[in-house]
Amino acid sequence: MKELWELFITFAKMGVLTFGGGMAMLPILQREVVETKRWATEDEIVDYFAIGQCTPGIIAVNTATFVGQKRKGISGGIVATLGVVFPSLIIISILAGLINNFSDVAWVQNAFAGIQVCVCVLIFNAVLKLLKKSVVDKWTAAIFVLVLLGGVFLNISPVWFILVAAVLGILLKNLEVKRK
Amino acid sequence: MTIYLRLFWEFFKTGLFAIGGGMATLPFLHDIGETTGWYTQAQLMNMLAVSESTPGPIGINMATYVGFTVAGVPGAVIATVGEVTPSIVIILIIAALLKSFRENRYVDAGFYGLRPASTGLIGASCVTVILEVLLCTQVVTTGSLLNGLSWAGAVSVQGLILAAVLLVLTNWVKPTKGLHPIFFILFSAVVGVVFHFAGV
Structure with a gap:
């Protein structure tokens, strides 16, 4: 019980300190989990992070589940994840309540109109960064362009694009192996 | 009760299919807003901005915020739990067979196709958002095909x-x-x- 509580508190602390994407969590994770608590080695953390990035879901949650699982089995995985999301639940619920109350105020509307422009640029930058990692040859470039166009012009669930792309990936890779 | 179930289901799907971190959930949240009418795209942009500016992973902040907007504090909890449930299950399975997962040829090949698709979906969200925010257009869709853009006549x-x-x-x-x-x-x-x- 004490160990589970320790997992919860440690990951809740990480939830508060992570500011931005899951990537921002890596240095804090290294300090807390590897150096202070010695729950995992440096190599293990890098592995968890790599897998956490390419499996479904939020990177921070995936990594927390990994570390918790290693420490205390299934219950450890669940408790570490609850810890990492706990601060978000509290902070966002309070903020969301406040913002909803002030959303009719003129300067709040103006501020958010400015912020929306910024969000456009931030999403654009995220796409640029991801492009470098995901588009590695002409096939992946073709998948990117087709999904981009499909996403803009077709009104179908993103789920289908993901499923079809996974199947395509397997087919393309196998063709490649056969040709060689 | 039904709204909570629907909320859980929608975020469960998001957690299951959004690959590559918080920003990858955006196309799914876009889709949820459009199909359910729970929130507008402008509201979603505001939620994204707040999520980027507050402590916590962006993906979790967005799930919490959207859930709160739809159904208050219980909604926030249910959306977040829905989004992390697939992660927990998948990671616990992978952790059990860690080595064979990393070296599996099919897993590797699947991700080769998945990654650019995930980026393409975020790109599509980006295009839609730019059209709405900067060019003041309303994307009009009827049925499943884009019908046209209605332009308010004022580029910002x-x-x-x-x-x-x-x-x-x-x-x-x-x-x-x-x-x-x-x-x-x-x-x-x-x-x-x-x-x-x-x-x-």
């Missing part, structure tokens, strides 16, 4: 200028490009207030 000139400035500051100017997004969000909020971006 000041919005385009701010976007250009931000693009340069975040990508090419040495002292500012490493800064945390929160600085640019605050800067844009101030610009929005000073230049009356919402026109009020």
Whole structure:
């Protein structure tokens, strides 16, 4: 019980300190989990992070589940994840309540109109960064362009694009192996 | 009760199919807003901005915020739990067979196709958002095909200028490009207030 509580508190602390994407969590994770608590080695953390990035879901949650699982089995995985999301639940619920109350105020509307422009640029930058990692040859470039166009012009669930792309990936890779 | 179940289901799907971190959930949240009518795309943009500027992983903050907008505090909890449930199950399975997972040829090949698709979906969200925010267009879809763009006739000139400035500051100017997004969000909020971006 004490160990589970320790997992919860440690990951809740990480939830508060992570500011931005899951990537921002890596240095804090290294300090807390590897150096202070010695729950995992440096190599293990890098592995968890790599897998956490390419499996479904939020990177921070995936990594927390990994570390918790290693420490205390299934219950450890669940408790570490609850810890990492706990601060978000509290902070966002309070903020969301406040913002909803002030959303009719003129300067709040103006501020958010400015912020929306910024969000456009931030999403654009995220796409640029991801492009470098995901588009590695002409096939992946073709998948990117087709999904981009499909996403803009077709009104179908993103789920289908993901499923079809996974199947395509397997087919393309196998063709490649056969040709060689 | 039904709204909670629907909320859980929608976020469960998001957690299961969004690959590559918080931003990858955006196309799914876009889709949820459109099919359920729970929130507008403009609201979603505001939620994204707040999620980037507060502590916690972006993906979790967005799930919590959307859940709160739809159904208050219980909604926030249910959306977040829905989103992390697939992760927990998948990671617990992978952790049990860690080595064979990393070396599996099919897993590797699947991700080869998945990654550009995930990026393409975020790109599509980006295009839609730019059309709405900067070019003031309403994307009109009927049935499953895009029917056309209804243009309000007013390109947001000041919005385009701010976007250009931000693009340069975040990508090419040495002292500012490493800064945390929160600085640019605050800067844009101030610009929005000073230049009356919402026109009020």
